[in-house]
Every structure is written in structure tokens, then in C-alpha cells.
Amino acid sequence: MAVTCATLPSRVSASASASASACFPFSYSLNPSLNSQPKSRKPPPPITISANPSHVDPFQLRDLLAAANHSCHRFPALTPDGRAESADPEKLRVALHHSSVVVSVFCRSKFLAEDGCGEGRYDVSPFTFEKLFDRVMPAERDRRLVGFGRAVSDGGLTASIHDVVVVPSLQGRGIGRKIVERITRIITGRGIYDISALCSENESLFLKACGFGEDCLGSTTMMYTRTATGFLTNNQAIQPAGRMLLLVPPARVPCHCK
Amino acid sequence: MPFGASIPSPPPTYLVHHLACWFQVSNKCWIHNGLSGFVPAKRRAMVLPLRASFWDSIKSGFLKNNNSTQVVEPPSTFMEEDPFPQDIVLLEKTQPDGTFEQIIFSSAGDVDVYDVQALCDKVGWPRRPLTKIAASLKNSYLVATLHLISRSPGTEGIDQKQLIGMARATSDHAFNATIWDVLVDPSYQGQGLGKALVEQLIRVLLQRDIGNITLFADNKVVDFYKNLGFEADPEGIKGMFWYPRY
Numbered sequence: 001m002a003v004t005c006a007t008l009p010s011r012v013s014a015s016a017s018a019s020a021s022a023c024f025p026f027s028y029s030l031n032p033s034l035n036s037q038p039k040s041r042k043p044p045p046p047i048t049i050s051a052n053p054s055h056v057d058p059f060q061l062r063d064l065l066a067a068a069n070h071s072c073h074r075f076p077a078l079t080p081d082g083r084a085e086s087a088d089p090e091k092l093r094v095a096l097h098h099s100s101v102v103v104s105v106f107c108r109s110k111f112l113a114e115d116g117c118g119e120g121r122y123d124v125s126p127f128t129f130e131k132l133f134d135r136v137m138p139a140e141r142d143r144r145l146v147g148f149g150r151a152v153s154d155g156g157l158t159a160s161i162h163d164v165v166v167v168p169s170l171q172g173r174g175i176g177r178k179i180v181e182r183i184t185r186i187i188t189g190r191g192i193y194d195i196s197a198l199c200s201e202n203e204s205l206f207l208k209a210c211g212f213g214e215d216c217l218g219s220t221t222m223m224y225t226r227t228a229t230g231f232l233t234n235n236q237a238i239q240p241a242g243r244m245l246l247l248v249p250p251a252r253v254p255c256h257c258k
Numbered sequence: 259m260p261f262g263a264s265i266p267s268p269p270p271t272y273l274v275h276h277l278a279c280w281f282q283v284s285n286k287c288w289i290h291n292g293l294s295g296f297v298p299a300k301r302r303a304m305v306l307p308l309r310a311s312f313w314d315s316i317k318s319g320f321l322k323n324n325n326s327t328q329v330v331e332p333p334s335t336f337m338e339e340d341p342f343p344q345d346i347v348l349l350e351k352t353q354p355d356g357t358f359e360q361i362i363f364s365s366a367g368d369v370d371v372y373d374v375q376a377l378c379d380k381v382g383w384p385r386r387p388l389t390k391i392a393a394s395l396k397n398s399y400l401v402a403t404l405h406l407i408s409r410s411p412g413t414e415g416i417d418q419k420q421l422i423g424m425a426r427a428t429s430d431h432a433f434n435a436t437i438w439d440v441l442v443d444p445s446y447q448g449q450g451l452g453k454a455l456v457e458q459l460i461r462v463l464l465q466r467d468i469g470n471i472t473l474f475a476d477n478k479v480v481d482f483y484k485n486l487g488f489e490a491d492p493e494g495i496k497g498m499f500w501y502p503r504y
Binding site: 072073074075091092094095097098099150152153154155156157158160162184191193194195196197198199200201204207208211212213214215216217218219220221222223224225226239240241242244246247248249250251252 | 346392434436461473475483486490
């Protein structure tokens with residue numbers, strides 16, 4: 001996947017395969033036959049990828065999730081116009097703190113201005129030192145969070161990937177794939193090879209392209225969806241989760257058997 | 259009040275020490291500190307008063323049964339989130355030979371990694387490296403265990419403790435939780451112990467406002483989980499796994 005790195009600080013690694021094979025025993029390469037991208041796929045604008053959790057601001061993340069209409073709840077409550085309700089930044093902060101891997105993608109706002117207009121045009125005004133400086137060291141505050149992904153792991157056996165989002169104006173250009181690949185590279189680098197991800201029907205194609213597939217052991221993915229039907233009895237409680245009102249199982253009392 | 263002065267309400271920590279009751283644990287116990295970042299200062303498994311809502315439901319059960327077990331009345335709204343694990347006696351039984359047995363559910367995660375491997379062997383699971391099992395237990399959000407405590411008559415105060423069931427959940431503490439490694443000793447299966455394990459896990463997760471509870475079930479146990487309120491591929495959500503490409 002060719003990437004035009006116009007700015008020096010861009011740390012997108014075009015040779016993901018080369019560095020990946022240095023990380024773990026079996027060789028891992030971006031299989032060309034997997035590159036079933038349409039020929040018209042545009043490369044992404046200059047972006048930086050970071051695996052440092054402190055680079056993510058929960059408020060920026062909330063806005064990114066809202067822009068991509070992605071909810072952290074699997075069964076989100078929808079506002080009247082059909083969008084998912086926005087996430088609580090404090091909860092996002094907690095989730096980020098307890099995620100084993102946090103990958104964020106940043107882009108300078110000038111590349112987000114219009115759909116691809118920013119990069120096609122070449123700046124023909126006189127070249128000054130200011131411009132060179134700005135090109136080499138873009139202002140910190142100019143970085144916009146355009147992509148995100150995280151993984152939760154138990155540090156030994158399993159990991160699960162959550163909340164992979166890319167801002168809609170930059171979707172379809174390989175950024176999401178880079179995020180997933182970076183996450184899997186980090187996790188497998190720690191010796192964990194059981195990596196799962198939940199997705200909807202249309203996201204499954206994206207994950208397939210990233211190297212995911214159905215479980216070879218044939219396990220069934222299940223989620224807790226029991227809701228209260230009818231009136232609640234004395235010791236029943238419900239817990240809202242998105243738009244679901246999940247039934248909380250009752251507490252156990254000791255059973256004395258003689 | 260005859261003394262004329264009002265007694266100030268004691269600070270919560272004072273109450274903790276007075277209301278806790280202690281269990282005996284074997285020396286091989288091993289600390290788990292994955293619960294909300296709180297690490298117990300000493301090695302212990304204790305029954306502690308929890309939030310009022312949890313105790314309300316237990317109290318209603320007690321009042322109905324009207325037995326002589328003492329109910330410790332906790333202070334209401336004591337702590338935001340229960341920092342200490344709880345133990346629940348699921349079953350009590352006195353064997354014909356006088357042995358007193360209890361099956362205790364605990365979410366303390368006090369579990370020896372060798373016991374876990376022995377249990378995995380009993381149910382027939384493939385062996386996994388001990389260090390990986392230990393790491394995964396340490397970093398799991400919740401580790402629930404079922405122990406069988408037996409006290410033979412004549413051996414005062416010395417309890418045999420055996421691990422007969424386990425389940426664990428990983429989580430980001432906010433939105434998602436995945437349940438892994440649910441197992442019950444084959445000799446104790448069929449009694450609803452697995453159901454109790456999973457139900458209590460779900461209960462704790464939901465009480466902590468973690469709404470996405472997922473698991474990946476073997477084909478043979480899909481019905482078991484359906485019975486517990488799980489749905490396969492709800493709304494078209496699929497689970498996919500990573501496969502290395504050569």
C-alpha cells in the first residue's frame with residue numbers, strides 16, 4: 001500500500017511487513033492477493049499513528065465517535081434523528097486507562113478541509129523559512145484525531161479489539177486497516193495470538209481484509225441480552241446498557257441442605 | 259441520650275474493621291488485584307457489607323426464610339463501588355460421616371494457578387503455559403471461583419479447600435466485558451454451579467455499569483448460555499478472530 005509521506009514527521013510505515021517480521025517468529029507479510037482494494041482507492045493524506053494512550057483526549061475521542069456515528073454500546077440508544085447518543089468522556093477516560101493497546105491516528109486539519117482538496121493543490125506562494133519550519137514541525141494543536149482503535153487484553157492468553165473508527169471523510173483509504181494492523185502487531189509482539197473482534201455485518205468485510213476470519217474452532221459469539229419482560233418482581237433489578245434494559249440476575253442466598 | 263453528647267458517626271474505615279468477618283484460607287492462596295485497582299493489604303477472603311442494593315435483595319431472602327443466621331446491617335451508601343470482594347455460601351451440607359461441607363462462591367480471585375491447571379485437566383482442556391495462565395488471571399477484571407470447603411469432625415479449625423469451579427472476565431472497566439474459561443469440576447456438574455458462576459459474574463458486571471457482556475461458546479454449550487440469557491449473534495453482530503498469514 002503506497003503512502004505519500006509529504007511531511008517528515010509522518011511516521012506511517014509503508015513497510016509494515018518488514019518491521020512486522022522482525023517482531024515475531026513466523027513471517028508475516030501483506031499478502032498481495034489480499035490487496036483486493038479497488039484500483040481507484042486513494043492513499044490517505046499524511047497521517048501520524050501513535051500507540052501512546054496519553055495522546056488521546058477523551059473529548060476529541062467523543063467527537064470522533066460521534067462523527068463516525070459509532071457507539072461504545074453494542075445496542076446504542078438512538079436520538080430521534082437516528083444517530084447514536086454520544087459517549088460520556090469520563091467513561092471513555094476509564095476505558096482508555098484500562099485498555100492494553102490504544103492506537104490513535106492524527107492528521108493536520110488542512111488535509112481535512114475538503115474531501116481530498118487539501119493535498120491535490122500545490123502551494124505556489126514564496127517558500128519561506130516559516131513554511132519550512134511549519135512543514136517540519138507542525139503545530140501540536142493542529143493535530144486532529146481522525147482514527148482510533150483499542151484492544152483489551154488479559155496479558156497472557158486473549159485480547160479483544162474494540163471501537164475501531166475512522167472519520168467518515170477519510171474512510172476507505174486504508175487508515176482503518178493500518179490501525180488494526182498496528183494493534184495486532186503490538187498484541188502478537190506480547191505473545192498473545194488469540195485476538196477477537198466483534199463487528200456488524202458490513203464491518204466484517206473490513207476485518208476480513210485485515211486478516212480476521214470466523215473462529216476455526218467453530219465457537220459461537222454470544223452476548224447477554226436478557227431484558228425484563230412484564231413487571232419486575234421484588235428482587236429483580238435492571239441495568240440500562242444503551243437502549244437495552246438488561247435484567248440483573250438475582251443475588252444468591254445460601255442453600256442449606258441436610 | 260443520657261450522656262448528653264451525640265455520638266459522631268465513625269468514619270467508614272472504622273466500620274470496615276468491625277463488620278468484617280474472616281475466613282480461613284490455605285497458605286497456598288494467591289492474591290488477585292484486578293478489581294478496580296484496589297489491592298487488599300493482607301491476604302484474606304472476607305465477607306464485607308456491600309452497597310445497600312445488594313444487601314436489600316439478600317435481606318428479603320433472609321426475612322422470608324426466617325432462619326437464625328445473623329444479618330449484619332451495613333451502613334447505607336458506604337462506598338461508591340465495593341472495593342473488596344465478597345464470598346457467598348451457595349450450598350451447605352453435612353455428610354453422613356459428619357463432614358461439614360460448604361460450596362463458596364468468591365469474586366476475590368484468590369486462586370492458585372496450579373489448582374486452575376488441575377481443574378482444566380479434569381475437564382479435559384489442552385494445557386496452557388502456567389505463566390500465561392497466571393498473567394491472564396492477574397490481569398482479568400473479575401475472577402470468580404467456586405471452592406469446596408470440608409471440615410471433618412475431629413480436626414478442629416482445619417478446613418480442606420478445593421477449587422471446583424472458575425470463570426473469569428476481562429474488561430475495560432467501562433463498556434465491554436468478555437467472559438472466558440468457565441469451568442466446573444465434572445464431579446460437581448449438573449447442580450447449577452456453572453449457572454451460579456456465570457449469573458453472579460453478570461450481576462457484578464451489570465452493577466458496575468458494564469453493558470456489553472460477550473463470550474465465545476463451544477457448540478456444545480450454546481444452549482447452556484442461551485438458558486442464562488445470552489443470544490447468539492445478536493442483531494447480526496459477529497465475532498471474528500485473527501489468523502496470521504504466511
